[in-house]
Amino acid sequence: MKKKYKILIFGISLGFAVLIWLYINLNLNFTVTMSLPLNIKLGEKQALSGEMPSKIGVTFKGKGWDLLGLWMSKNLSYNLDLTNIKRDIKLNSLQLINERVNIPGNVTVVNTDPDTIMISFDNLNEKYVKVKNNLDVRLKEGYEIIGSPKITPDSIKITGASSVISQINSVPTESIVISNVNSQFKKEVSLIDVTNGKIKIIPPVVKIEYEIELFAEKEYDDIEIKVFNIPQDKEVILIPPRAKILVRSGVEKIAKFDLSNLKAGIDYTVIENDTTGYVIPDIEIPENFKMIKVEPEKFQYIIKKKLN
Structure with a gap:
């Protein structure tokens, strides 16, 4: 008990001494x-x-x-x-x-x-510029951002000196990290004036919407690769004539994916100008889907003259 009492007395004395020291010193000029x-x-x-x-x-x-x-x-x-x-x-x-x-x-x-x-x-002027999204969205494992984030409005008005706004092509949002995301969300974010008050931003806030789903992948076989704009007197044979693709998107979108929305082909001029013996087809899929893999990546071809 005596030891604890001594420690308590020492602590009180030390605290009191510190307070006196602060009081004296904080009354001095600095x-x-x-x-x-x-x-x-x-x-x-x-x-x-x-x-x-x-x-x-x-x-x-x-x-x-x-x-x-x-x-x-x-x-x-x-x-x-x-x-x-x-x-x-x-x-x-x-x-x-x-x-x-x-x-x-x-x-x-x-x-x-x-x-x-x-x-x-300088002369006052105005123009519309794109919004640059600086949100850092970090997803839960197994989830995917579907398509591109929707920014409303995606273009905003800036007013300021002609010499200043002529150098500006976009206005950034504030930088925010959003972690552990597993569902769709909207967020209001402020726009950042990087000119230190030399421009006015209208509106100063935008809404950004993300569509997020549990992702899935699906493989599609037997995708026909077409050759476009073939001259009437020519015939082109691709080797192989068909491809296999692997597509990724949200579970719901993969379930509703329609192959008729997929376009796969090569323009004849690409083949005509080729010097390697191989060509790579253009494959277009809907905006909310990602092409993960195409097999084969390159196609051989044979150009034949049609017989009359």
Whole structure:
């Protein structure tokens, strides 16, 4: 009991000493540098061009308590309102700092980096671009994504400086990992502005739908390989004349698969231009199916002249 009592007394004393040390030290003045995200506010008819920093380094000075509260602030950012600026300008990032950063009254700003921000405007323009899906869907074993994910809308409008949007061909979604998936699902995802506020994205959110099923494979024999566009005076014999294919899709879709939707053939010009003695047929299957294997992969051929 005495030993436990001594340990308890030691723990209380140590904790009290740490509190006193923190109280004394946090009442001293310190400087700390924080990297703040740059948030830009534009008017409806304004468009930025040129490079803009994504973050502003700000060096603060104040008592430890105040700096600790500042460091723990979740929404601290450098806010730049450009709605009243009508021409290209060079801004001093330290000027009007109290209007741009929410700083407690007893904390001062010593320095900013970069110290100047170049603001350049351009003609406002708009265009439609594709959405780039950055979802990482990880399936349970034995399951398959059927077809391509459906994105709604699959194209979105971007507005901004002509010189900026001319370089943009797609807008990415946020990157999200979704694990252990075994059924169909829809998800709303935000679109990411990679220009740091120089464009507006309309709408800012899209829906992505995945069709997922337990996958199955089925083998089909005796698939006829046709030769198209044969001249009237020619005859082509493929060796062998038929193929065997292995197809994969969801269980339900495999059960309903209709061979009439499968097209397998070779254009005569491919044979005519061949120098190897072997040709590979084009095999088209519906969008929601995958071709796993074709046997044989290559076909020999004989070109004969038709007898009159």
